[in-house]
Amino acid sequence: MQTWDAxxxxxxxRHYRPDPVSDDDLERIVEAAWRAPSAANNQHWDFVVVTxxxxxxxxxxxxxxxxxxATAPSAIALxxxxxxxxxxxxxxxxxxxxxxxxxxIAATDLGIxxxxxxxxxxxxARDILGVPDDHRVCYLLGVGYPAGRKLQPIRKPxxxxxxxxxxxxxx
Amino acid sequence: MQTWDAxxxxxxxRHYRPDPVSDDDLERIVEAAWRAPSAANNQHWDFVVVTxxxxxxxxxxxxxxxxxxATAPSAIALxxxxxxxxxxxxxxxxxxxxxxxxxxIAATDLGIxxxxxxxxxxxxARDILGVPDDHRVCYLLGVGYPAGRKLQPIRKPxxxxxxxxxxxxxx
Numbered sequence: 001m002q003t004w005d006a007x008x009x010x011x012x013x014r015h016y017r018p019d020p021v022s023d024d025d026l027e028r029i030v031e032a033a034w035r036a037p038s039a040a041n042n043q044h045w046d047f048v049v050v051t052x053x054x055x056x057x058x059x060x061x062x063x064x065x066x067x068x069x070a071t072a073p074s075a076i077a078l079x080x081x082x083x084x085x086x087x088x089x090x091x092x093x094x095x096x097x098x099x100x101x102x103x104x105i106a107a108t109d110l111g112i113x114x115x116x117x118x119x120x121x122x123x124x125a126r127d128i129l130g131v132p133d134d135h136r137v138c139y140l141l142g143v144g145y146p147a148g149r150k151l152q153p154i155r156k157p158x159x160x161x162x163x164x165x166x167x168x169x170x171x
Numbered sequence: 172m173q174t175w176d177a178x179x180x181x182x183x184x185r186h187y188r189p190d191p192v193s194d195d196d197l198e199r200i201v202e203a204a205w206r207a208p209s210a211a212n213n214q215h216w217d218f219v220v221v222t223x224x225x226x227x228x229x230x231x232x233x234x235x236x237x238x239x240x241a242t243a244p245s246a247i248a249l250x251x252x253x254x255x256x257x258x259x260x261x262x263x264x265x266x267x268x269x270x271x272x273x274x275x276i277a278a279t280d281l282g283i284x285x286x287x288x289x290x291x292x293x294x295x296a297r298d299i300l301g302v303p304d305d306h307r308v309c310y311l312l313g314v315g316y317p318a319g320r321k322l323q324p325i326r327k328p329x330x331x332x333x334x335x336x337x338x339x340x341x342x
Contacts, residue, residue: 003280006174007203007273030337032178035328036272037287043331048338055340079342086257093261094310097268101207102178105276109174116208130341139265157206160214166201167219169226170301171250 006108008153013113014068016144020051021074025110029143030076032106033099039091045099048077048129055128059140062125066117072142076103077125079135096138103141113146177279179324184284185239187315191222192245196281200314201247203277204270210262216270219248219300226299230311233296237288243313247274248296250306267309274312284317 001009030047038044050056051074059077060070069075078096083089104114117140119125125137159165172180201218209215221227222245230248231241240246249267254260275285288311290296296308330336 001174003172003174003177003276004199007206007277010206010208012208027337028175031333034330034333034336035179035181035325037181037183037275041329043336046336046338046342048340048342050340052340090261090264093264094268094271097265097270098272099268100265101269101272102276104208105174105273106178129338132342135342154206158212159205162202162205165205165214165217166198167217167300169219169221169223171217171219171303171306 001109005153006105009151010104010108011151011154012115013144013146014115014142015147016072016113016142017147018073019145021112021143021145025112026074026076026143028110029103029106029112032102036095036099036102038095038098044080044092045096046079046135048079048131050075050077050129058128059125063118063120066140068115068142069117069140073144076141076143077129077137078139078141079131079137082134082136100139100141107143108151111145111151113144113151115142116140117142172280176324177276180322181275181279182322182325183286184315184317185286185313186318187243187284187313188318189244190316192283192314192316196283197245197247197314199281200274200277200283203273207266207270207273209266209269215251215263216267217250217306219250219302221246221248221300229299230296234289234291237290237311239286239313240288240311244315247312247314248300248308249310249312250302250308253305253307271310271312278314279322282316282322284315284322286313287311288313
């Protein structure tokens, strides 16, 4: 898919067809994140790809907004080292946002939908994924082919008016 | 450009040809950010596009890592409302990361390089851009055609081994 089409076609997908996403495609989606930039190239991230039904169902309970993971054919967990430093934590969040966006655009390019979720119950999430205690499972990304309409460029996304968000020269 | 090529060709560009980036292209880059997802669709972001030489030179002094903005033909400032809430601030950072990545991929698609910078001196940055005191200039993005090699897919980016970052099923 052309880049500008993929950027405009990306949307949050939380209802999936049952078809599995191939290992190659899941790997490519994570590769997009792996290639993302990070502060001082620190790469404070690890990615756990989950395709096991029981694990996905368990993961869907770590946050009220994670319900869609139960019926996703796959999910990717974004993990960072715990940090006691507030500034570092903020930078890690920014970098995770960059990695997440790279994954969602790479998935869209493959016709694959994505829907992300926060994580509330850290102990449970770590336990399900075998993540060490000194790391944090920050986000989950459901990954699967959309049950509904295909991914196509969206003409009018639900956003603030563009002219309000874009300032030229000065605020 | 094909999406997967743009994702692999994106790199930090801090040396630019003097040629201006067209208004249409700058607008498209900001549109990519405008389309990015955000928590609860809050869209805690505004974007200031700067092409004035004097303003760019001033902006290059707001952080030690902003020097490249002085010679960029254009820059985009990412602005968020100040928040007293730590959780909201973290989520805003994640969302800004998503918006930033969308912009850098959209720029790459157009053959345009980008290089981002943090902002240290908030009062100065706000003053240069006319941003109100209850908002924060979080990041600057230099935007211009690369002075060096063109943007082409990078075979071996400088990253941790992919097999270390990618976990299958469990950590």
